[in-house]
Amino acid sequence: MSVSMSLVQGGAAGGAPQGASAILAAAAPYYQPPAVPQDVQPDRPIGYGAFGVVWAVTDPRDGRRVALKKLPNVFQSLVSSKRVFRELKMLCFFKHENVLSALDILQPPHLDFFQEIYVITELLQSDLHKIIVSPQHLSADHIKVFLYQILRGLKYLHSARILHRDIKPGNLLVNSNCVLKICDFGLARVEEPDQAKHMTQEVVTQYYRAPEILMGARHYSSAVDVWSVGCIFGELLGRRILFQAQNPVQQLELITELLGTPTMEDMRHACEGARTHMLRRAPKPPSFSVLYTLSSHATHEAVHLLCQMLVFDPDKRISVTDALAHPYLDEGRLRYHSCMCKCCFTTSAGMRQYTADFEPSAGQPFDDLWERKLTSVQQVKEEMHKFIAEQLQTGRVPLCINPQSAAFKSFASSTVAHPSELPALASSMGMTAK
């Protein structure tokens, strides 16, 4: 069932030099890599997103551990190739501490042999799902600083007009210093301003799916991501999935048990059938007081913010910007910018110099007009090939895959990788268990 871990580890532990065992190699023939540390870790699978396998590997240029994502079978259909191209363009567009971006893309072979794409991103050891289900203690400070960073990253995405559409704990990567980055843009797309245009229903893992999507709304907005964040906030507080249903109908049942039966006005985005179904049910009163029982961290302030995220009507749901202005997030913001961010710094005199803009927006919206011009797989392939070549940074040694490496066979054949043992969160920055 699992990718053979012993094979991968055996290859690296067998004493082979790093150059022979590592997946990544320099593509320059006479390149002499700098001396790498003796205790270099073996390449290994760390997980998989909606559309690709991710491995932890070593960059031969600096010995740094990075994540290598393989996007296989890119050119099977026009839809899939355009989706991959969109994700790739987004990864190269993002410049924000709480959003995962591309560090490098491996240069493709000649167009005739161009089948798969390899992207290098920063490596984060864990994700919020693994942390929530672990025995790791989560303090009120942890929850605040995680929620702050989710909203901070999401504000940036929404300001670029990007809807993530699959915000869930597993797509929120976390490193040992509790820095969080939103990842996996396989389902992300640009917001559709035209309300008459239909949008796909196949979005968002069911537990985090907004009621308007569950009720068949043809058009939806960035509010779907806010709903997902509300569900995750509740999950952080209670250490269990807030609305864990077997199917979409039951999902809606659980939501209305908490929020009460929605009014006709609240359901105006829903399709006719879903509205009729809802009205046939016995009316339920709201039961928000249940949220106080999630945990001792569910303070009045926390529940007040949570209730504004978990609003049935997407037009009345709080925006990310307004959520960031809620007093509950003041401590998370202060902690983040005191010792975790890269936008503020401490002077030699020990004074903290804060940035002018704590939650920056994107400088410009993400452009998706190029997508409409692409009408065939071959066209996408040619454009993507050109795009990747353009990303090669001048002065940087290009990387390639080393097919002779011990781990390559396993990597090349892995379609689904399994998370292995991950280190616990470090107790740095004073976020130790109490």
Ligand SMILES: [Zn+2]
């Ligand atoms: Zn800062």
